[in-house]
Amino acid sequence: MTVRTVNTEAGRLSGDHTDGVARFLGIPYAAAPAGERRFAPPAPAERWAGTRDATGYGATAPQPQLHPTQACLAPLVGPGWVTGDGNYLNLNVWTPDPGTSGLPVMVYLHGGGFMIGSGAAPAFDGTAFARDGVVLVTVNYRLGAEGFLALPGEITNIGLRDQIAALHWVRDNIAGFGGNPDNVTVFGESAGGTSVAFLLHSPPATGLFRRAIVQSGHDEMARPLALTEELTKAVAARLGTSPTADAFRACSAPDLLRAQGALLRTAPRPDLRDDNGFDPGHGRALFLPTTGDDVLPDPVGVPSTHARGGELLIGTTLEEANLGFGADGFAAFDADDAVAELAATYPEAEALLERHRLHDPAVTPAQALTAAYTDLMFRSPSRRTAHRHPGPAYVYEFAWRSPLHGAAHGLDVPFVFDTTQTCRGLVGDDAPDALTRAMHRTWLDFAAHGDPGWPTYDIAGQAMRFDADPRLGEDTAPDDIGAGFSRWPRPVGEQETRHERSVRCR
Template sequence: MQPTVVLSAGKVRGSTVDGVSSFLGIPYAAAPTGAAAFAAPRPPAPWDGVRDATAYGPTAPQPGYDPPYDRLLANPLIDGADYLNLNVWTPAEGGEGLPVMVWLHGGAFRNGSNAVPTYDGQAFARDGVVLVSANYRLGLLGFGVVEGAPANRGLLDQIAALSWVRENVAAFGGDPDQVTVFGESAGGMSVATLISIPAARGLFQRAIVQSGSAEAVAEQADAALVTREVAKRLGVEPTAEGLGGVELAKLVAAQGAVASELRAQPDPLRWGRTTIAAGGGIMPFLPVIDGELITRLPLHAIIDGAGRDIDLLTGTTSEEFRLFMVPSGITAAMTAEALPPTLVRLGLSPELAAVYAAGRPGYSPGDLLAAIVTDNFFTMPTVRLADAHASTGGKSFVYEFAWRSAVGGLGACHALELGFVFDSLGEAAALLTGPDAPQELADEVHAAWVAFAKTGDPGWGRYGNGARPVLRFDHPESRQLENPRPDELARWTVETH
């Protein structure tokens, strides 16, 4: 069966498998090529006839993951100009007024796509949700500060995709007034930022921030340093005209080289003391405070009430930073003597080493470093986001994903929860989970996400008004904790003004 749907730009033909219809690679914006490479997104050109939508569309230009992460993170690359596209899964029996979920992938704002097999929306549609997954511009094309171009083009793409959903999702049986936007890592950071900005208001009613932050923005001047370095390597001016004339493959290669250098030496004097370098060099490309789309730190806007009418589900994995430290050998190489000065270089108190060692007997120095850095970059930003949203009356829920993978000592690492959220514990998810991931836990996590999309309540205690419940997902048993790890987390500065 090949279902056909009429959209604002033309007709598309999808496919149906096991009671779910999918429509893949639908352009929500015009191809950002030539002079439009650094322009704001434009509506797609209408097409005649029926457009085939049975295969994933092109992915955004990107360098791919470096070893060993290319063996841990599935990241298909598909060539083509129409990479501002999205996929839709919906129940084949049709209907109307179904809840909608819009997925924004992660990848440090420079990798990833909606074609990753783990993000298959089959299970969400099976359970009565219209699932949409969108690409957006990455790296310098999406987030570089470029003279003669609007800033935050990747975020503008995401807003364009959400606007497309509002205009077209009813054709798939979805309710445009019941939209949940969700994302992980850079996608989660995007969601937190979208909550805070007026340009996205009214495009979604619920939000899920997985391993994200409402503090992941750069100052324009800092971000411009990265753009200038890329342009210097290419021998062009750091302008839309200069960079727009560079062959795409060379542009991607140059940005990859600069990113590698920044990871190796995140010198704050060179790369910006408070923003680019503060991320440890992992994310050289970030949304920026441009005075137009983003006027201040998203967290501060949320503290002042932005997004109070949006239901929020947010959380982390228990051991996020093990993904970044174990495969690279950092945890194995760390010694007790080197741990305190390493924390100082990261801008953290060396006293944290003793605090965490006291509460974690048997941990190696490398394990302690991973735990501390996890809390710095993920746990505490999540706490601050939940506190800020709940303090203005926002409906907030918090989770922690604690099940530990046996793959290479990764534990409950960054991105591990994705196959459970999508109920897609297949070959791609198994790169992180291993072959024995518990399906029962996937059933539980996925059901919570579906419940939140349908009702605004994932099934455990609401966060705020003095209550700090966290649902810890694990196998064989998940349970709700009240204010977990208060002694350790109290050691962190949580003042946000």
């Protein structure tokens, strides 16, 4: 191992260099969100004297511990809450050689339901991307109540503002690491993918990236400002305080975590359904982005007047809800239990479950419910996001079934990063090397040239199916489930079919 140094606007960094890859870890991209900077927009990083050691990961955002039943997800989540030096608004960079120039840049936003996770997770190790000629960046941002409350008359979408600040840092500093600031691809999975989908039509993010990849995310998982303010009041009530920035600053991070955990676990819970009885978080994602501010001025489910038309690669796994999302608790459900579970946040629960073969003797109620959640929360809204995108959009579906969890949520990530060996509890011991090569190469090619190697998702409706034998074919994901509640593209009952689109576009 040798040492590499790089100059940034805030000061000089020292990283390590091993086997042709240099790493610079725990780099502050904004000032520590402490004191008056807590529950405030990110401020510029403070300068440091001398050379800062960047050979170890930095602090991570306050977050609850991963539930023991989801231990297999640890490689996707990372080390949990690491207090460190207190400044968890940091990022990590992998590069082939900071002395080069003009390399494609990829910026990864982690998932975790906007409540957990970090850019230090083992699955996101950027070594393979750097080995193959990309400057790879992973980012921490504020989570949960620290990042996604709406303080009346004050700040909103703090976590998204952090992400935008990180992209500003990339634009201003990445050339020093060998990257091309004019060829930036932002990508992410789950909450990170949803963040990317929203950044595509966020005015403050304009000009900060060229193309985008959305994995298991979409641009419909947000709440209007009024509902997020109701959530903020509920958190404040749990804390016994008022819903203002000053009041929340007076509460410790552990107290805030206990309050948000209580909201998830115990009654009474805030009713976050809209006037149609629909909750985009489905009772699982408590903290979501907020529409109706300067970051996300447009409502969900309609073509945004602020949307930008760079290339978009978007997709889902075939069985998203197989892991997490309450699936472990569905095993003993009968048909009535399944309907009651879904009806709590989705008004057309029974019809949707019937569509997923609820009363078919060959399908258990748990299987029907997880399939319904997969389409409702991921597959359908991701396809609508592709339809709405004003630029070239390419769609994929990850269909390889792990012997442990099937084609579950998050399973595609280690194949993209070529980190399956560190994620065996998720993918098993026999992850196909050909699938890793295919997905990793696709992401590389898209970042470099904006072309993943198959046709755009328009009239034909084709998608790349990533399985042991990746191949292009007709997309099997429905694009109408939940459409009446996302307001796209017609009122409920009047969704345009793929055939109608084909006729209209000829």
